[in-house]
Amino acid sequence: MKRINIGLLGLGNIGSGTYKVLELNRKHIEATTGLDLRIAKILELDTTRERGFAVGPEKFTQDPEAIFADPDIDIVIELLGGVEPATSHMLAALKAGKSVVTANKAALAENYEALTEAAKASGAQLRFEASVGGGIPLVGAITELLCANEFTEILGILNGTTNYILTKMAEEGRAYEEVLKEAQALGFAEADPTADVEGHDVANKLSILMSIVFGTRVRPEGIPTRGISQITKKDIEEAEAEGCVIKLLASAFKTADGVECFVQPTYLNKTHPLADVRNEFNALFIKGNAVDDLMLYGKGAGPFPTASAVLGDAIAIAKTLP
């Protein structure tokens, strides 16, 4: 059994989900991979919150350097969210030679070059499956399993909040404001839903996808972006009359001049595989020059699906460690 010590940055919802899934599936992971993954240190201010599991108080630290400078720590998992201090912490960890796993789309979309170059410079690994599509293993599928393809087109439903709202508007004939309030009550939408409903969250994810699919770096601010807050019942009915649904799509296409991309509400014919992606589900539809049309569908958010991606990345790194 190979013992791998993890330094975890952040024990909020996603961090706690990761901790729980690791304990839940510990025996399975040990049996199938031969890896004994241990969360050895945790950077977290709130050491007393009730999380549904016990963490020894000696694991908590308020000093990120205590993690990055510890020679026993093999992998750093960053689940703080937000651009800073997450980016600075990841850069420090990579510089110290620690491989990093992150679920942080905002930090990656903002600082993709700095982070990937820091990894290259130190020879450490940077993996970020959970940053786009939550539990859907699309980063690994594109960069590893499908790497014999050149891709010509990507279309994604990459935000569960807006897809939930559009689904309810279409299937129940309800108005945007009413469904948004319901989504907030159910916890599918934030109290301030701007980042979701105006498409900024999707633009962050599309920025990351364009880097890995096309090798093209476009900052989120450079992606023409329109959200769903202006979509009316009438828009939905007009789409329906043409045999279509409206989905908030992240789109990118190879053109003669490079790559075109945008985030906007889009008519999709009901026969398109993405048209059937309902409620909070996410999906990525890609076209490769060998594999042809491919779709990956699943839960794009939530502590357990996100933990699936985070731990998959940690295990992939752990397998390569001596």
Place this chain on the structure above:
Amino acid sequence: MKRINIGLLGLGNIGSGTYKVLELNRKHIEATTGLDLRIAKILELDTTRERGFAVGPEKFTQDPEAIFADPDIDIVIELLGGVEPATSHMLAALKAGKSVVTANKAALAENYEALTEAAKASGAQLRFEASVGGGIPLVGAITELLCANEFTEILGILNGTTNYILTKMAEEGRAYEEVLKEAQALGFAEADPTADVEGHDVANKLSILMSIVFGTRVRPEGIPTRGISQITKKDIEEAEAEGCVIKLLASAFKTADGVECFVQPTYLNKTHPLADVRNEFNALFIKGNAVDDLMLYGKGAGPFPTASAVLGDAIAIAKTLP
């Protein structure tokens, strides 16, 4: 650039597709992976057939040992199809320390233990992404990217011929025999369609899936299997009246006593993600205890989609070679 020499067993439709995709995407693969993959030797009787590309006659051999004993060959790709001589060749290659990539579901389903044990014994790798689901990267997704999950359920549409026939019957109200003849004319069904329409092809694939998803070995003959040849227009209409479609499903579930599995035509509610998998497309729907519901959808057959999977496996192995 790391040079990797490949010994290819079989230059039929799939072998030729693999050769073509490698040449088509050579620059992309070199740029993104740093690998220079070369098909150095080819086991194939037919050296003169017009394949749409030129192969130096010195590459052909009729002697498999000339490949397995060649110290310059790094990876063997087996695309002969059928149980024998493919199994014997793969065992000989693994014994000689060559890692093996195969698309051969029949050989794997029949000889899974012998092949995986031969790989273990010699320390060589055995990868078989293309054997289930063609271009859909489901083997790698399950065994690598999603390996932090325990799975409780798999449902698959894993045969394009039968899904094409069922789709046309449902959408165009036509009879089984008529659509089968059309599928044969279009090349979607074999002259002898038994293995497809009676579910044996799907049973082979489900046998392989159960090994990787549940670690449970069930031989294809041990899977209760019923095909679609008895499905009538009336059956389809009755399903429709209940808001369902009929799909030929490969199903496996964890139960208190172990794992239950079968291949049979199954009612699927139209809201189920698999209900929208039309024509020759394949899809796998799985439920993990962290990731929850996940579906992978794409082309389950054809030279180019299969080549995508075969070359993805070859690249994964090549990255680990010194």
